[in-house]
Amino acid sequence: MKRATVILLFLLIASVFSACAPKSVDSTVIAMNTICTQTVYADYEVIAGAEQILFETESEFSKYIESSEIYEINENAGHFVAVSKETYDVLKRSVQLAEITGGAFDPTVGKIVDAWDFTNEPDVPAEDEILKLIQGVGYDKIEFDEDSLSVKIAQNQTIDLGAVIKGYAGDELLNYYLEQDVPGGLLNLGGNMSAFGDKQGEPFVVGIRDPLGEASEYFCTAELTDVSLVTSGAYERFFEQDGIVYHHIIDPKTGYPASSDILSVSILSEDGMLADALSTAVFVLGSEQGLKLVETQGAQALLVLDDNTVVATDGFWERTNLQIVGDKYVKAS
Ligand code: AMP
Ligand code: MG
Secondary structure, three states: OOHHHHHHHHHHHHHHHHHHOOOOEEEEEEEOOEEEEEEEOOOHHHHHHHHHHHHHHHHHHOOOOOOOHHHHHHHOOOOOEEOOHHHHHHHHHHHHHHHHOOOOOOOOOHHHHHHHOOOOOOOOOOHHHHHHHHHHOOHHHOEEEOOOOEEEOOOOOOOOOOOOHHHHHHHHHHHHHHHOOOOEEEEEEOOEEEEEEOEOOEOEEEEEEOOOOOOOOEEEEEEEOOEEEEEEEOOOOEEEEOOEEEEOOEOOOOOOEOOOOEEEEEEEEOOHHHHHHHHHHHHHHOHHHHHHHHHHOOOEEEEEEOOOEEEEOHHHHHHHOOEEOOOOOEEOO
8 A cells, every 4th residue: 555545544543533422511500509511522412411310309408499309398397298209219328327336417506507697698607506406407307108119207397408308419420321322421519529431541630629719729539430529618618707617517416617627528339329428427526437447348548637637548549540639738657
């Protein structure tokens, strides 16, 4: 074959392959009170289906949307309310996760969260109000009736699924993309990241936010392959009053923002809802108890501690090829 023909053939084959290589499409929507971005190797029509799942998840589980089933349960506290199988299962799982965490994650913190009002006009509630509202906290008071798919909370309770619903939504999206035979994608639901498949043969690489830096700053990079990475930190929602910073992760035992040795916690697991519950719970529990809990659940953790050290389980380092960037934080010895 002549040299020119070979080159032409090569160019032809290369152009056929590049035409076949799927392109990624980006999507950004606001759902569940947060920015949800996706980079997915699929046509936009497929991604639009995923956006719809995000909106539906919010409509079903937000305690602020009057047509949601969670709103209805909260409005009818003290009475059984019939719900969809999906809501029933999510609530049942939330209670199981609360049990696993010894109540450090507790979906019945709703009234306390409302009293602090982190999303609208935050204010430190009066001490006696917190003491009163804390009486309603207790996941073990939620009653389930499987035959009628009904749920009842105690009269002084309000459900808040803010600590797990993004993790659940991530799992739903992964299932959806799997069904659609999509080869790869990276989802970021307000800091909850999930990666599936690969980025044209390469793993997805993400930066984990610097808990003491600006929103765009990260302190490490991690490779993600078919796994979710969920981070909780005090920087997500907070306000300052009389020189004190109050953040949105509540210790269900005190009713006040949790105070531990942790600045941020990232949990790695194939189970996004578990990772989300654990991220909140470990933040409340602190590093010692938190790491023990994570180990019992077969998950991996990365903690940034308040002495600027980074602690991660062995599996976290290995599985993500974790690299600390800069010299602000050091690996704990
Ligand atoms: P996350 O960002 O996943 O840690 O979840 C925090 C959100 O969950 C808050 O904005 C509250 O709505 C709610 N929340 C705060 N503290 C707790 C807690 N200890 N258990 C359950 N939900 C909580
Ligand atoms: Mg969480």
